[in-house]
Amino acid sequence: MEFSGAEILFKCLEAEEVEYIFGYPGGAVLHIYDALYQQEAVKHILVRHEQGATHAADGYSRSTGKPGVCLVTSGPGATNAVTGLATAYTDSIPLVVITGQVPQAMIGTDAFQECDIIGISRPCVKHNFLVDSLENLATTIKKAFHIATTGRPGPVVIDIPKNLTDPKVRIPFEYPAEIEMRSYKPATAGISGDIRRAVDLLLSAKKPMIYAGGGVILGESSSQLTALSRELGYPVTNTLMGLGCYPASDDQFIGMLGMHGTYESNMAMHECDVLLAVGARFDDRVTGQIDTFCPYARVIHIDVDPSNIAKNFPVEVPIVGDTGHVLDDMLAVLSETNRRPDPEPLSQWWDQIKSWQAVNSYNYDRNSDLIKPQYVVEKYCELTEGQAFVTSDVGQHQMFAAQFYRFDQPRRWINSGGLGTMGFGLPAAMGVRFAHPDAEIACVTGEGSVQMCIQELSTCKQYGVAFNILNLNNGYLGMVRQWQEFTYESRYSSSYVDALPDFVKLVESYGHVGMVIDKPGDVEGALREAIAQKDRLCFLDFRIDTEENVYPMIEQGKGHHQMRLNPRRSEFS
Amino acid sequence: MRHIISLLIENESGALSRVAGLYSARGYNIESLTVAPTDDPSLSRMTIVTYGNDTVVEQIAKQTDKLIDVVRLVTYTETPHVERELMMVKLRAVGSQREEATRLVAIFRGKIVDVTDSTYVVEVTGDSGKIDAFLAAVPSEQILEVVRSGVVGIARGESALKV
Numbered sequence: 001m002e003f004s005g006a007e008i009l010f011k012c013l014e015a016e017e018v019e020y021i022f023g024y025p026g027g028a029v030l031h032i033y034d035a036l037y038q039q040e041a042v043k044h045i046l047v048r049h050e051q052g053a054t055h056a057a058d059g060y061s062r063s064t065g066k067p068g069v070c071l072v073t074s075g076p077g078a079t080n081a082v083t084g085l086a087t088a089y090t091d092s093i094p095l096v097v098i099t100g101q102v103p104q105a106m107i108g109t110d111a112f113q114e115c116d117i118i119g120i121s122r123p124c125v126k127h128n129f130l131v132d133s134l135e136n137l138a139t140t141i142k143k144a145f146h147i148a149t150t151g152r153p154g155p156v157v158i159d160i161p162k163n164l165t166d167p168k169v170r171i172p173f174e175y176p177a178e179i180e181m182r183s184y185k186p187a188t189a190g191i192s193g194d195i196r197r198a199v200d201l202l203l204s205a206k207k208p209m210i211y212a213g214g215g216v217i218l219g220e221s222s223s224q225l226t227a228l229s230r231e232l233g234y235p236v237t238n239t240l241m242g243l244g245c246y247p248a249s250d251d252q253f254i255g256m257l258g259m260h261g262t263y264e265s266n267m268a269m270h271e272c273d274v275l276l277a278v279g280a281r282f283d284d285r286v287t288g289q290i291d292t293f294c295p296y297a298r299v300i301h302i303d304v305d306p307s308n309i310a311k312n313f314p315v316e317v318p319i320v321g322d323t324g325h326v327l328d329d330m331l332a333v334l335s336e337t338n339r340r341p342d343p344e345p346l347s348q349w350w351d352q353i354k355s356w357q358a359v360n361s362y363n364y365d366r367n368s369d370l371i372k373p374q375y376v377v378e379k380y381c382e383l384t385e386g387q388a389f390v391t392s393d394v395g396q397h398q399m400f401a402a403q404f405y406r407f408d409q410p411r412r413w414i415n416s417g418g419l420g421t422m423g424f425g426l427p428a429a430m431g432v433r434f435a436h437p438d439a440e441i442a443c444v445t446g447e448g449s450v451q452m453c454i455q456e457l458s459t460c461k462q463y464g465v466a467f468n469i470l471n472l473n474n475g476y477l478g479m480v481r482q483w484q485e486f487t488y489e490s491r492y493s494s495s496y497v498d499a500l501p502d503f504v505k506l507v508e509s510y511g512h513v514g515m516v517i518d519k520p521g522d523v524e525g526a527l528r529e530a531i532a533q534k535d536r537l538c539f540l541d542f543r544i545d546t547e548e549n550v551y552p553m554i555e556q557g558k559g560h561h562q563m564r565l566n567p568r569r570s571e572f573s
Numbered sequence: 574m575r576h577i578i579s580l581l582i583e584n585e586s587g588a589l590s591r592v593a594g595l596y597s598a599r600g601y602n603i604e605s606l607t608v609a610p611t612d613d614p615s616l617s618r619m620t621i622v623t624y625g626n627d628t629v630v631e632q633i634a635k636q637t638d639k640l641i642d643v644v645r646l647v648t649y650t651e652t653p654h655v656e657r658e659l660m661m662v663k664l665r666a667v668g669s670q671r672e673e674a675t676r677l678v679a680i681f682r683g684k685i686v687d688v689t690d691s692t693y694v695v696e697v698t699g700d701s702g703k704i705d706a707f708l709a710a711v712p713s714e715q716i717l718e719v720v721r722s723g724v725v726g727i728a729r730g731e732s733a734l735k736v
């Protein structure tokens with residue numbers, strides 16, 4: 001049998017067990033859309049904007065661990081996908097994005113809808129390919145999935161010139177079972193000597209800290225991390241990207257760290273003598289002013305990407321490897337030795353941490369007449385027993401979601417951490433829904449962010465995608481306003497969103513359910529009603545306190561031990 | 574400090590722009606970059622001369638090595654190595670300049686590879702210091718054009734950068 005390039009593409013996707021592709025048609029991919037029409041293995045979701053396709057594929061991937069797949073046309077289709085590529089790239093999310101390209105003979109002629117997406121996307125993809133011949137198409141796709149999903153995951157672009165998908169040009173097809181790339185061999189296991197050294201150092205700690213990030217989730221190693229932490233009895237903090245990799249309701253979990261993390265996590269980072277960093281990249285939102293970061297700590301760092309080790313901070317025991325492999329090996333070393341942490345200093349350390357916890361740094365005014373954003377998230381967490389998938393956008397609402405929804409499982413918290421892409425939440429929730437037809441899903445967003453991909457409400461209608469949108473509407477680009485309040489003497493330059501739409505009418509026009517909630521007493525009822533409506537998308541427009549701030553906060557240039565706490569905290573019950 | 578990074582990269586279209594793009598995106602210095610296919614035509618050998626302190630250069634090497642197309646990479650900082658650069662320089666050569674130039678070329682063990690009534694093209698090979706010294710020795714008004722290849726380097730002894 002012989003197949004066209006377009007048919008081969010779908011055969012490859014089928015072989016990769018791709019269930020859904022998110023896409024948008026156009027001239028350069030018409031042959032591909034015609035082949036799509038004639039196959040059944042892969043289901044196509046027609047989005048309303050290519051950015052939505054990338055974020056939906058991304059949400060699908062973050063919630064499953066499988067790669068997300070997109071199909072877009074050349075030129076504007078491809079450029080619209082760039083924000084989604086960059087979002088996935090900074091958070092190490094595996095995507096395979098197929099872009100149409102003008103026919104090979106026309107490349108370089110400024111042809112209609114020609115653009116150099118290979119050049120444009122290069123700095124924000126793990127790798128990209130311009131397919132050069134029909135014969136190489138299948139291997140290229142195999143390589144793309146291999147690269148996207150192994151090592152430190154990331155997005156891969158496959159740019160396919162239109163002539164290579166021509167239905168009249170046909171060749172036999174065989175999908176390579178294995179792929180060997182001499183130039184790409186990501187590390188898996190760490191060096192055993194280093195692993196022993198790491199365990200020794202950990203056991204010698206008097207004030208230990210475990211700082212776990214997104215790499216634990218990407219490496220599917222939450223259970224090993226939890227087992228190791230429990231075995232040692234050490235405090236655990238998570239980055240924004242790591243939330244859920246260690247159960248938030250466990251006593252050893254002391255909250256997120258970094259700019260808007262808990263007081264106790266940041267103080268413990270500052271004071272700790274041994275730090276185990278697992279799948280975390282010492283981001284500047286985490287470290288604060290780097291010269292004051294962890295001044296007393298000897299650092300062990302496990303990361304699959306050698307370039308992330310000692311990039312921002314010196315490391316005593318570097319371990320290049322996959323979190324799962326390395327944590328397994330550490331557990332094995334620990335089970336061979338009967339050495340255990342010295343209980344005396346450890347219990348003193350915990351006492352110290354408990355005194356920091358008593359500051360109650362996330363506390364907010366529970367007696368306010370206004371709806372507090374924290375309350376909405378806290379209630380939602382309570383009503384869903386911490387089991388929902390929560391996507392988010394970027395801003396204050398994102399931080400409130402991270403602080404007040406307690407994730408006990410990995411892959412439930414889905415947000416754009418590294419790039420901070422407003423517009424991510426709604427399409428991401430859509431992607432989560434396709435992967436988890438029966439789960440409870442909410443997108444916690446703000447009136448600013450949600451308008452950046454609002455058009456995807458139409459996609460949701462077309463495919464009967466239902467989830468809840470919790471719009472924490474403060475009428476401000478709140479995060480920007482907060483910074484202006486703190487550092488620009490409250491000069492609210494362009495952070496007020498005038499002329500907001502009537503969100504209820506807007507979502508109703510898309511065929512969904514909308515509600516306005518403006519009293520604290522109505523929050524719980526509205527949430528219950530939305531959760532109960534399984535088959536309708538509900539948009540809850542919460543009119544919240546317009547000037548609530550996210551606390552605590554490490555301001556620019558400050559260290560972990562210099563957090564700004566809520567100045568009104570003594571008034572809160 | 575000056576460092577030399579040598580690498581083997583898949584000889585595919587776009588490979589050079591991946592390296593060049595990485596350096597500009599991350600703000601790394603490139604003093605020179607040379608690239609050409611090796612005896613194995615599927616591989617290109619690249620030599621990059623860069624500046625930075627040890628931590629910076631370690632990052633540069635790791636980030637470069639991370640590029641999917643890079644097969645192998647070494648940094649010749651500690652390693653004893655030989656480095657060479659080739660220069661061709663077009664000199665004004667009239668009257669007494671002709672003899673002066675010939676003498677200088679002999680001292681630097683260069684070659685005159687093109688001769689006209691009024692010009693010489695001189696080829697000089699050596700490490701960058703020697704080439705700089707040659708240029709300094711020629712009166713500047715005599716220099717019409719300079720082209721330098723950039724540095725290539727190789728380790729001394731047994732160690733070999735091969736697949």
Ligand SMILES: Cc1cc2nc3c(=O)[nH]c(=O)nc-3n(C[C@H](O)[C@H](O)[C@H](O)COP(=O)(O)OP(=O)(O)OC[C@H]3O[C@@H](n4cnc5c(N)ncnc54)[C@H](O)[C@@H]3O)c2cc1C
Binds near residue numbers: 092152219395416479
């Ligand atoms: C408004 C806003 C505020 C923010 N505030 C905070 C804050 O207060 N606190 C905070 O923590 N973040 C905050 N962030 C997020 C921050 O910008 C970073 O995205 C985040 O801190 C990075 O998380 P991470 O270190 O876990 O790394 P990730 O970006 O999740 O990277 C994962 C790391 O693990 C490695 N890795 C991947 N797979 C594996 C594997 N299988 N084995 C081993 N290693 C692997 C990767 O190489 C990488 O180093 C904020 C973002 C925004 C937008």
Ligand SMILES: Cc1ncc(C[n+]2csc(CCOP(=O)(O)OP(=O)(O)O)c2C)c(N)n1
Binds near residue numbers: 394476
């Ligand atoms: C695409 C994009 N543009 C700009 C920003 C900068 N930015 C970060 S937070 C924020 C305000 C978000 O406002 P809103 O969605 O209403 O959330 P709030 O902070 O009010 O909860 C802005 C503009 C961004 N992160 N992403």
Ligand SMILES: [Mg+2]
Binds near residue numbers: 446447472474477478
């Ligand atoms: Mg807002």
